[in-house]
Amino acid sequence: MLASHQIATPTISYFEHNEERRVPEMIERLSAGAQIALVTDAGTPAISDPGFRLVRAALDAGIRVVAVPGASAAIAALSVSGLPTDRFTFEGFLPARDGSRRRALDALCAEARTMVFYEAARRLADTLAAMIAAFGDSRPAAVVREISKTYEETVRGTLLDLERRFRATPALGEITIIVAGASTGAAASDGALITVEVPNAIEALREAGLSLKQASAVVAKLSGRGRREVYQDVLKSREDDDSADE
């Protein structure tokens, strides 16, 4: 692209796999007075794209960092999704493995804000199926693909509509999935959710008279995690605290 615009500025690669090596090189050159532009072939650097480490290192070194505002598929897709835009969460790519993806989605089942996900086309139908398992089949959602390109397409419907559609006709291109938050219909009852750190939950349950095992079982049930896993975490966090307060 630079060549087609006769831009002769030297370029070097910067991506996830050489980021750790590149950052100190770049900071050295910046400290010596160089100016460096971090560009990406699509979207905004540092948003589901390498760049965060370089920005942080530059700021830590006292180097001025300025944004050149540009496109982001998350914002563009959200703006045409027809789903509430006043508050939203950006989740990026879900874990690729089934179990991790399920846990990530389960942790979002009570999220009240509109959620924005990126997904690879080949995983779209499976991810929509996993979303149905976590959020229910009637949750409103939109799939936006190839945004800003010739074959841009926005498909709206329930998660079930979308899963059927993209199971039958697999999509190509880059995908943004927008999912309405939980209980958009019942948005009035915003006091009906609690978010709490696990150690605080355990402590409150112990104070109410439950044993550590019982408390772990309750927390495991509420969080969708294994009872043994929660119990081990609790034991571990107690050990960490030992030197301080026992």
Place this chain on the structure above:
Amino acid sequence: MLASHQIATPTISYFEHNEERRVPEMIERLSAGAQIALVTDAGTPAISDPGFRLVRAALDAGIRVVAVPGASAAIAALSVSGLPTDRFTFEGFLPARDGSRRRALDALCAEARTMVFYEAARRLADTLAAMIAAFGDSRPAAVVREISKTYEETVRGTLLDLERRFRATPALGEITIIVAGASTGAAASDGALITVEVPNAIEALREAGLSLKQASAVVAKLSGRGRREVYQDVLKSREDDDSADE
């Protein structure tokens, strides 16, 4: 701006206070075959900006809606903030009134994702003070102002650093506040938060052997609400269910 580029396309106003009246007019014209571009003087339409109602109405009427991806202060500011960008929440403008603002911030005190807020310059120091009350004074944050303009400035530090700085030297211009999520230091334990609906929490506690009153007390403690309030809610939701399952 259109005039300076000799663009003669007719324009009409569309803003928060005439949105309800404009939407049906626009849908009528679109249905008759017109093409309409929704533009804004800054940022992306429908993101902390009017547009959502028109997009939704157009989609409901079967009209194709296409995004022209452009700038968003939220994304641009986040990309230069040096704070984690892999997941974030966009909160827009907080309520202007003290009590509502405090409640909105308290509800975010356990939010683990990086948070993005918009704020008016004249309220910046007070909002930072309210954030200190909700999140603690050592939470890492960044204030980005006048993004993409001549006097663009990014100031990073703890909430306390930022509050002192902007209390002493009030900022001008449009402000984006980026606040790190809770326990960024302990980011490894991403299973350490649970979000749960109150009725489900009560049910799990009752199954663990607590009385309804004890369960309400635990939930009240964890959610920061009054015990009586939670108890009344629970009784009420039971009454609502009565016809169905008792």
